[in-house]
Amino acid sequence: MLLRKIEQEKVFMNTIIRITLFSDKPTIYTQEKIQDAFGCFDQVVKKYTRFSPKSELSVLNNSGGKPMKVSAELFMLIEYMLELANQTNGSYDPTIIDLLETYGYDQKSNFESLGDPNLFNKIQKLIKIRPHFSTIKLDKNNLTIELAKRQRLDLGSVGKGYAIDLAYDLLEEFPSFMINAGGDIRVKGPKPDGGVWEIGLQRTQPPNKRVIGEELIGKIQITKGSLCGSGGWARKVKFFHHLLNPKTGMPINSISQTFTYAKTAMEADAWATILFTLGIKGLKLLEEQSISGLVVGNDGSISYTGDIFSKV
Numbered sequence: 001m002l003l004r005k006i007e008q009e010k011v012f013m014n015t016i017i018r019i020t021l022f023s024d025k026p027t028i029y030t031q032e033k034i035q036d037a038f039g040c041f042d043q044v045v046k047k048y049t050r051f052s053p054k055s056e057l058s059v060l061n062n063s064g065g066k067p068m069k070v071s072a073e074l075f076m077l078i079e080y081m082l083e084l085a086n087q088t089n090g091s092y093d094p095t096i097i098d099l100l101e102t103y104g105y106d107q108k109s110n111f112e113s114l115g116d117p118n119l120f121n122k123i124q125k126l127i128k129i130r131p132h133f134s135t136i137k138l139d140k141n142n143l144t145i146e147l148a149k150r151q152r153l154d155l156g157s158v159g160k161g162y163a164i165d166l167a168y169d170l171l172e173e174f175p176s177f178m179i180n181a182g183g184d185i186r187v188k189g190p191k192p193d194g195g196v197w198e199i200g201l202q203r204t205q206p207p208n209k210r211v212i213g214e215e216l217i218g219k220i221q222i223t224k225g226s227l228c229g230s231g232g233w234a235r236k237v238k239f240f241h242h243l244l245n246p247k248t249g250m251p252i253n254s255i256s257q258t259f260t261y262a263k264t265a266m267e268a269d270a271w272a273t274i275l276f277t278l279g280i281k282g283l284k285l286l287e288e289q290s291i292s293g294l295v296v297g298n299d300g301s302i303s304y305t306g307d308i309f310s311k312v
Helices: 027-048 057-063 072-087 097-102 117-131 161-172 265-288
Strands: 004-012 015-023 138-141 145-147 176-181 184-188 197-202 216-222 224-231 255-262 290-299 301-303
Touching: 004 027, 015 027, 015 161, 027 057, 027 072, 027 161, 057 072, 057 145, 072 138, 097 117, 145 290, 161 176, 161 224, 161 265, 184 197, 184 265, 184 301, 197 224, 216 224, 224 265, 255 265, 265 290, 265 301
Parallel strands: none
Antiparallel strands: 004 015, 015 176, 138 145, 176 184, 184 224, 197 216, 224 255, 255 290, 290 301
16 A cells, blocks of 8 residues: 655744654545644644633633633643642642743743842742642532632643644544654654654753753654653753742753653653653652653753663
8 A cells, every 4th residue: 555755844832843644545635634733733822822811721810719610621731730740749830930920931932030130039939929739729520720819820831742642633544644843742653664753852952051962862763652852941041941940939950851752742741841840850750650751961961761762
């Protein structure tokens, strides 16, 4: 059976989404399914961006102090994030957007407040008074969520992974494909020739520091599952990382980046963030979840768990 290779890309979530697919179905039908898959990213952004006051997430974030009925989908996403927050004893916290905004984090990731001499005093005061994630009340029977006053949620650690999974589900009838959302990847099946999908682990160089290694950390080979990464230094900012320790409010500068490999992209996406927060200590927690992980320190050191990273 002849399989045709079709590759298309679009920009969503400020990143290039590339779909590579092998199809035995009519070309027009295949292209329509690919467009539907791209639409998953657009839908997730429109429904759950915090930068639009009309999104369902923004409406929830402005409802503090009283229960609000939400869609089953949003309830599932928030319930999952809070499960992770409890599982990690708060090392993962989906409510830290107030801390990031105090640093000046906006839609363009400018971090304009970093020059404020009182910035860190403001952060420490906020840490003491901000509501704890455990105060969020979930009612699964009625699909309501109640946030504390001034408490807000952000889906940044699961949104892209969830969109990848939605796109994957739409394309699952095809025998072999890869969805690559700016390096966060999910694949199905070996290639038609029996070959694996070979994926390079891109190294992120911290700004204003010496180069700590080659452009690629290494490569992995997969025929199923999802690979996601966490990292990314703030542009044009010295030694500042946009990933914070939720308990201290301080940027995590000891880790350069992390990668995780899991069954679904939402899992891999969230756990890459968790691993970044916990560092090497988080590898043991990943093992308990049957998730593979790799940690790159700022000195270029590499630690990992799981056979998938053993040849990196």
